[in-house]
Amino acid sequence: MEAVLVSFFILVLLDPASLLHLSLKGRTSLRASPSEVVSEAIQKLQEVFAFGELPHNITPAKKPPQFMLELYSRVAGPDGSTKAPGILEGNVVRSFENKVLSEAGTSFFFFNISSVRRRERMLKAELRVFKWKPLGMQARYHFCRVDVYELLDSASRPWRGNLITSRLLPLHSQGWEMFNVTQTVSGWVGDDTTNHGFLVTFTLPSGNVLDTDLSGMTMQKLDSKRSYLVLFSDDGRRGVPNPYMPPTNVKETDISSSSSSDGSLHTTTHKSRSARDVHPDTCQRKPLYVDFEDIGWAGWIISPKGYNAYHCQGTCIFPMGQGLGATNHATVQSIVHALKLKKDVTTPCCVPDRLNSINLLYFDDEENVVLKQYDDMVAVSCGCH
Incomplete structure (x- = not known):
């Protein structure tokens, strides 16, 4: 099987x-x-x-960050099919978890981004830090300044760094803060020697640096509030459009969805009556469910558990119905074959004439969570070509 x-x-x-x-x-x-x-x-x-080395020994209790789950649900349906094209910047989103413990009063972050290949074009990088409310502080100040530095080395004291960005934040509130670090991280891709991490400081209006780490790791050890570096990139997998294939955007009136027993959404293209009442052997779309557990990938793919790729099967014998999406060339070829004008001319082929993309959310071999979008993975409709 x-x-x-x-x-x-x-x-x-x-x-x-x-x-x-x-x-x-x-x-x-x-x-x-x-x-x-x-x-x-x-x-x-x-x-x-394009997985590279397959992940092994993923911690069973490992959970993906909530913001990656939310991004996946915005982009893809339960079966992984793309439901909102254009949301992703590029076709790969990687989240790198900070695993460096900070010292008192100073927040250090280091992210191993060696899995980003040199040929990838990085589009955006975000440092996501959860700022906690300081405990036991008097309400003398209401704001603090947050400074994000790029560390220039990993050995010298005091720490040397280039200021990347500064921001004023309410001191007595807490929540996620995102800092754009694209320019800095773009210099790290493909050159690990320049990546020494980030330094984040919290300064009061008086000029005094807070001696409390507000970024979480010394105050709280909740996995859900760890800091992350999120990279958006394009790895160059997008193919050249097929000149014989119509645009992939389908009107809502052309598509209907129904739930199958496995909970996935199956897309059905409405065709004219003449196209639906075709002979069983005529070119048509048929199910082809790909189960990642059967392949042995269930341990590290988070979502979906599988998807329906569909495939095209059937004949393209003259006369071909209007619903088969036959090109003029295919029609002529079928006529030549039917009239036996050329012995070596076969019937046209039944192939996908519209394809859709899918999205995978998975752990890589460093237990970082990756969201990838793959073009031309689901046959939406079939035709004779």
């Missing part, structure tokens, strides 16, 4: 050149064991999803 599922999935996702390579390779390795076939299939899937 696992080998069959993965094989179907690969046939849907791989480009024609890769399929030809596998076909030719298969002719010379007919004696390959089932385990070798599955291993090669998993490797191909890993390349499609």
Whole structure:
């Protein structure tokens, strides 16, 4: 069952050149064991999803930060399908957790961003810090100044740093604060030697630096209030549009959703009566559910647990109905085949003519949470080409 599922999935996702390579390779390795076939299939899937090294030994009790869950729910439906294109800046969002304990009166942050590849184009970086309300302080002051520095080294005392940003905050309130650190972090990508972390200080109007760490780690050890560095980037996976494929934006009147037994949303394209009343063998869309647990990825993929990729199956024999989305070229080809004008001319192919993207939320091998968007992963409709 696992080998069959993965094989179907690969046939849907791989480009024609890769399929030809596998076909030719298969002719010379007919004696390959089932385990070798599955291993090669998993490797191909890993390349499609651009995971790099697969995560191992994820802490069972590890929970993703709430803001990443909220971002995923804004971008994707329960089945991972993109419901709000354009929200993400780029196609990858990474959240790096701070694991450095701060000293009294000073907040230090270090984030290991080595998983960001040099070829990625970083679009934005945010430092997310939870500011706590100071305990036991008199209400003499109502505001404090927060200064964020880039540390220039990790060994010297006193600390040396470049001021990135400053902000006045109500002293006796608490909540999440976001600081734009894009320019600084862009210099760290691909060069770990320049990344020494951040220093955050809290200063009263009197000029005195607070001797209490308001950023949380020495006051509170709640995992939900740890500080994070969030990176938005584009890793260059977006493909060139197919010139034969119509735009992917579909009007609301063209789409309806229904819940399946597994809780995922299945999208159905409404077609004309002539298109719905076609012969069972005619080109049409059919289900192809991909279960990440069957593939062995359930331990580190947070959401979704699987998705319906769908696939196109059926014939494109003349005369083709209007609902099959046949191109003029496909129509002519089907006529030439029907009239047997050329012996080597086959019927047109039943292929997706509109594709949608999906989103995955998962842990990487450093237990950082990553949100990735993948283009052209769900067949929305099929046609003859």
